[in-house]
Amino acid sequence: MKRKVYLDHNATTPVDRAVVQAMLPYLHEKFGNPSSLHLYGREVRAGVEEAREKVAQALGADPKEIVFTSGGTEADFLALRGAAYANRKRGRHIITSAVEHHAVLDTCEMLAEEGFEVTVVPVDRHGMVDPGRVAGEIRPDTILISVMHANNEVGTIQPVREIGLLARERDIVFHTDAVQSFGKIPVDVRELNADLLSISAHKIYGPKGAGALWIRRGCRWSPINRGGGQERRRRPGTENVPGIIGLGEACRLAVSNLDDEARTLKTLRDRMVSYVKENFKGVWINGHPGKRLPNSAHFSFEGIEGEALLLDLDLNGIAVSSGSACSSESSVSSHVLLAMGIPDEVARCSIRVSLGKENTKEDIDYFLEVLTNTVNRLRALSPIK
Amino acid sequence: MIYSAKVIEHFQYPRNVGEMPDADGIGEVINESCGDATKIYLKIEDDRIRDVKFQTFGCAAAIATSSILTEMVKGKTIDEALEVTEDKVVEALDGLPPKKVHCSNLAASALRAAINDYREKHGH
Numbered sequence: 001m002k003r004k005v006y007l008d009h010n011a012t013t014p015v016d017r018a019v020v021q022a023m024l025p026y027l028h029e030k031f032g033n034p035s036s037l038h039l040y041g042r043e044v045r046a047g048v049e050e051a052r053e054k055v056a057q058a059l060g061a062d063p064k065e066i067v068f069t070s071g072g073t074e075a076d077f078l079a080l081r082g083a084a085y086a087n088r089k090r091g092r093h094i095i096t097s098a099v100e101h102h103a104v105l106d107t108c109e110m111l112a113e114e115g116f117e118v119t120v121v122p123v124d125r126h127g128m129v130d131p132g133r134v135a136g137e138i139r140p141d142t143i144l145i146s147v148m149h150a151n152n153e154v155g156t157i158q159p160v161r162e163i164g165l166l167a168r169e170r171d172i173v174f175h176t177d178a179v180q181s182f183g184k185i186p187v188d189v190r191e192l193n194a195d196l197l198s199i200s201a202h203k204i205y206g207p208k209g210a211g212a213l214w215i216r217r218g219c220r221w222s223p224i225n226r227g228g229g230q231e232r233r234r235r236p237g238t239e240n241v242p243g244i245i246g247l248g249e250a251c252r253l254a255v256s257n258l259d260d261e262a263r264t265l266k267t268l269r270d271r272m273v274s275y276v277k278e279n280f281k282g283v284w285i286n287g288h289p290g291k292r293l294p295n296s297a298h299f300s301f302e303g304i305e306g307e308a309l310l311l312d313l314d315l316n317g318i319a320v321s322s323g324s325a326c327s328s329e330s331s332v333s334s335h336v337l338l339a340m341g342i343p344d345e346v347a348r349c350s351i352r353v354s355l356g357k358e359n360t361k362e363d364i365d366y367f368l369e370v371l372t373n374t375v376n377r378l379r380a381l382s383p384i385k
Numbered sequence: 386m387i388y389s390a391k392v393i394e395h396f397q398y399p400r401n402v403g404e405m406p407d408a409d410g411i412g413e414v415i416n417e418s419c420g421d422a423t424k425i426y427l428k429i430e431d432d433r434i435r436d437v438k439f440q441t442f443g444c445a446a447a448i449a450t451s452s453i454l455t456e457m458v459k460g461k462t463i464d465e466a467l468e469v470t471e472d473k474v475v476e477a478l479d480g481l482p483p484k485k486v487h488c489s490n491l492a493a494s495a496l497r498a499a500i501n502d503y504r505e506k507h508g509h
Binding site: 344348 | 393396397399422424441443
């Protein structure tokens with residue numbers, strides 16, 4: 001049988017067996033509505049609150065500050081809209097960065113359509129935001145700053161603590177999307193000087209459809225949704241109980257062995273990147289060389305379209321993602337790569353390789369062997385030399 | 386993105402790949418919007434395509450359409466080859482995903498450019 005190697009953990013991760021075990025009782029036996037007063041409800045309520053404590057503990061937060069959501073995208077959406085509307089009498093100016101996830105950028109675009117003013121600060125060639133640039137954009141009417149903790153494509157870790165401090169000194173709400181960093185590097189809400197922070201379960205070996213928004217007590221934020229008293233009216237709707245239980249257990253596991261896992265992944269990743277650097281011509285290694293998630297690597301192979309590379313790897317059992325998609329009349333290169341100043345013709349030759357805890361040295365060896373063959377094959381096909 | 390088995394097969398094992406130093410006609414087309422590029426080389430004798438080679442930079446659809454097109458025109462007269470249109474290429478591949486249909490345009494245009502190049506060089 002052909003070997004299968006999953007190297008797309010920044011897209012999603014398999015649910016950890018311990019997480020599955022924690023969730024199972026809540027699918028059938030413990031089916032009650034946590035808002036019900038009877039035994040069925042009470043035992044589920046206890047589970048949900050235990051999960052909230054696990055999430056809070058993993059983030060260095062108070063359980064009351066945790067609001068469960070349907071995932072990272074909803075957490076970002078609620079964070080930005082909730083802060084924007086709670087502060088609109090103080091001002092209408094929002095600052096974000098050019099490399100944010102679409103969950104943030106699209107929400108900012110929506111806010112701009114609704115009369116808010118959005119400034120998008122650029123990044124350097126490593127995808128890094130300069131806190132000085134952020135400071136330079138702050139105005140008297142700035143009410144919200146949102147800069148991600150680590151980038152999902154190239155893995156660059158942003159100077160969030162410094163940006164958070166800038167915001168705090170000026171009484172501006174600061175949100176950070178920690179969906180991609182949480183579980184890979186330490187995330188402590190107080191240390192990051194954040195007011196709002198988003199996480200997602202499925203990036204940390206938890207289930208899809210579950211995430212959380214941390215809202216610092218006292219943060220000027222107001223709920224967006226209406227429809228009931230759940231989550232202390234901050235996010236109404238009957239709780240996704242199995243998802244929440246899974247998120248809680250995934251959070252507990254994510255921080256219990258974080259340092260060892262990060263070190264193992266970094267060793268594997270660094271070995272892979274060194275090999276690519278030494279053995280391939282016309283290759284770009286994207287992202288910050290040092291301040292980068294330990295599991296992430298991002299390459300551009302000149303003369304080979306990322307999607308063709310992805311498909312050829314896929315036909316050999318290897319799963320990665322590409323930095324662009326050729327569709328209809330245009331090839332849409334990643335906004336992150338373009339913001340880093342990577343030329344469009346290079347950006348479209350990119351793949352992202354993101355490792356996870358089940359990957360072995362043999363997996364990486366197999367990947368590098370297939371990659372060598374694939375790059376040689378596709379370059380031989382290309383008229384671009 | 387689901388490709389037909391035929392697209393995958395041509396992507397994995399493309400036919401008639403390479404350059405042709407003594408080509409009678411060369412056509413190169415770059416899709417300005419998506420950046421894909423195809424180069425087609427023709428060897429023509431007695432108005433008939435005796436040999437054909439291609440090089441393509443692009444996605445699997447762009448590579449597969451180039452490959453099958455070279456198979457379809459090899460041995461044909463120039464007039465017959467000009468009848469191998471985008472639609473026929475897509476049909477021969479058992480279809481392309483809607484977003485990828487535009488890729489078929491690349492190889493067919495490069496073929497027409499190569500034929501024009503031959504005609505210009507040989508005074509037809």
